[in-house]
Amino acid sequence: MLKQIRTIALVTVALAAAARADDGTQSKLPLDQLLETPISTGAKYDQQLSSVAASVTVITAEEIERYGWTSLADVLQATRGFYLTNDRNSIYAGLRGIGRPSDYNSRLLILIDGQTVNSTIFGAAPVGNDLALDLGMVEKIEIVRGPGSALYGTHAMLAVINVFTKNADAIDGVTISALGGSHGKRGAAVRAGKVLANGLRLTASGSWQETDGADLFFPEYDSPQTNHGVSEKLDYEDLHGFRLTLEKGGFKLSASTRTSTKGLPTASFDTVFNADSSASWTDELVVAEYRRKFGRNATMELRSYWDHGHGTGVYPYDVLGIEDSFSSTVGGEARLHLDLSPNHRLTAGGEYATSRPTTYGYVAGDFKVDLRRPYDVTSYYLQYEGHPSPRLGFVAGIRRDHFSATADAINPRAAILFTPNRSTTLKLLYGSAFRSPNVYESFYEDSLTPWKAHPDLKPETIRTTELVWEQRLSPETLLVGSAFRINADNLIDEELEPVDQIYWYNNVGSMKSNGVELGLNVRRTDGVWAHLSGSAQRAATSEGLTSNSPRFLLKGGLSTSPWAPLHAGIEGIFEASRRTRDGDKTDPFLLLNGVVSKQLGKSLRLALTVRNLLDGRYSTPVGPELLPQAIRQDGRTLMLKMTYER
DSSP, X not given: OHHHHHHHHHHHHHHHHHHXXXXXXXXXXXXXXXXXXXXXXXXXXXXXXXXXXXXXXXXXXXXHHHHTOOSHHHHHHTSTTEEEEEOSXXXXXXXXXXXXXXXXXXXXXXXXXXXXXXXXXXXXXXOSGGGOOOGGGEEEEEEEXXXXXXXXXXXXXXXXXXXXXXXXXXXXXXXXXXXXXXXXXXXXXXXXXXXXXXXOEEEEEEEEEEXXXXXXXXGGGOSGGGGGGEEOSOOOEEEEEEEEEEEETTEEEEEEEEEEEEEOTTOGGGOOTTSOOXXXXXXEEEEEEEEEEETTXXXXXXXXXXXXXXEEEEEESSSEEEEEEEEEEEEEEEEEEXXXXXXXXXXXXXXXEEEEEEEEXXXXXXXXXXXXXXXXXEEEEEEEXXXXXXXXXXXXXXXXXEESSSOOEEEEXXXXXXXXXXTEEEEEEEEEEEEOOOHHHHHOOBTTTTBOOOTTOOOEEEEEEEEEEEEEEETTEEEEEEEEEEEEEEEEEEEEOTTTOOEEEEEEEEEXXXXXXXXXXXXXXXXXXXXXXXXXXXXXXXXXXXXXXXXXXXXXXXEOOTTXXXXXXXXXXXXXXXXXXXXXXXOOEEEEEEEEEEEETTTEEEEEEEESTTOOOOEXXXXXXXXXXXXXXXXXXXXXXXXXEO
């Protein structure tokens, strides 16, 4: 470990020296511009950072370039308080000590341009490559920590993460990129934007990526009957994404499709080891939005959408098992912002969504499950924001969600914001959030396992109290600290039903997490940016410390301007040990990731990204559907990317 730390220190010093020798290229987004960046996720209208009633991180397009991130998972791993779990089937994100393996990220709400991407049937949210979105198309990512159900409803328990794509003004031309890397990775992306003479803005993007996957060794299967524990080229991926957007005035129409196929090399759910198993998901989405102001004091926003999702799983047993899920959802939202006076705003809104049909099926030989459960969701919310003086602000809101097939919920939020001077903001926050049981948890049943439906499941709930401190230390330095207390109840898990002794999903869990976070952001005008963050938390149940919950996280990064002729960025991530489900512990680990890019002529740029530069060996805990308690992660990987911009 000391050797790794010395290596990081030497590389950091060298990078800093190179930065000082830079030609003085000005960064596009210094700290002043960051603090003035409109943040809309916290209140569903634009605010500056100091006015958002939450602990917020904004990741810009420039930061993505600076560190060579290629997926939302890369971004979250570098962000204060987050950590990742990769079981080789999916990637899961934990936050503030809460990250239950195999929860499908259902306690996070993920949005693209304000529209949820959590699936209807399982509530799953893609945070890895399965998001199938070229990060070169991303303008910014707003990460709003804490409960968000008072505005967004179900799933917004730990955070709301909103990914904003670039508009025609930001692209203003055509960009083409191609990449290749370790484990047979290859891909390409194109994006184009044009503002026509009549004011119509057109944006289009497409991306493709494939990975063959490496041979993986699982010691739990080390026997001649199971290929000596080697899963051969089954960790593959196949990703495709396309987006088209038209904007004019207050109207916006977008259409997108995302497709991901992931090989499952882990023999999960007792499938045959080293046999081809996979999960595929396709999502087709059309969203129409309209915004109009009425006089000086009122703004109406309308949004409607059609979302078609289809998933397929292939699971080899003695006979082949085929899983199939389908949902077709039509919904909409109407929202009114009313300024009662220059310092007092009222926001009122309603949402409705209907899913017809919602189906889940599984067939293996003569065994068959056929679940059909259409459902509707009706929601209303109200929020008030007032500033009786320049130093003092109040936020209060409440939302009610009614589900026709699963559990309803009512969730409030409240905040006091105190700004004693232009450099300091204190935020005292309270809120509750929930996750309604999904259709699968409430209604799945079969006679083979056997498994019993539980339509009376209660929603999972979470209550969070937090104190946030934002302090500008200098014109180039921002310090953000927070202390939080989280109480989660009615967590859903599988157990034996006490009367019939048949498995079902039930509200059996509770959890508490207390902790502190501290983050430092430096954005120098000479193009050098740096960040450093640390978090400490203790997550526990009545039975003791929770699994998959690191006590300490430490992260840092340093980069030169990505627009300079020669650019470099480096980041380090330290994570303490985590408990596995059997009470054992994984080893703490230190990751070092880096990127170097060089301008080749006027329009061409070449970038080399290295992840796990020190080739460290580390593992993350996994869920009970897998035989291993923890699974080893990738060693050093390389990716070369060529980008042409016109």
